[in-house]
Amino acid sequence: MRRATVELPSTTRAFLTRPHPATLTTLRPDGTPHVTPVRFTYDTATGLARVTTRAGTRKARNVATGGPTARVALCQADGFRWVTLEGRATVTDDPARLAEAVRRYSVRYRAAPPAPRDLVVVEITVDRVLSLNL
Incomplete structure (x- = not known):
């Protein structure tokens, strides 16, 4: 099991739920962003x-072709509050x-996510x- 690499304040953890x-x-x-x-x-x-998606989507293909060093950013915002999670990704x-x-x-x-036959997970x-503002 992986260990958390970043300790988050309780307000940030709550926001991410x-x-x-x-x-x-x-x-x-x-090299351009998608x-x-x-x-x-x-x-x-x-x-x-974790992000579920279809195997053939651009995001899944970008991560897969990026190899073990593929990096991504995931940003959740609500008004003037936001959190960006960055890290290495795999499919x-x-x-x-x-x-x-x-x-x-x-x-x-x-609710369950869509369930196409080619469902994968980006981890x-x-x-x-x-x-900001959390």
Whole structure:
């Protein structure tokens, strides 16, 4: 099990449990940013953020082609309050990891995520957190 790499204040942890959408920024092969709205979960105990998506999406492809050093930024905002989680990302279709991502998503958003046949999870090992007004 991964250990949390960043200690978060209680106000930030609480903010990250609210069912707000976020933006996920990945890098295209040419180095330009790709920003897309997503829903996600964050596990404070392990420092792992999860985004479910289809395998063929640009965000999943960007992470997959980035290799083990692929970095992403996930930003949740509400008015003038925001948190950005940064870290290394991987894409997996491992059934156990995908099931855990779906379980956490269902708890946070009170509904299961879409379930296409090519569902994968982008896992982000968070190593930097930026925030404002929390």
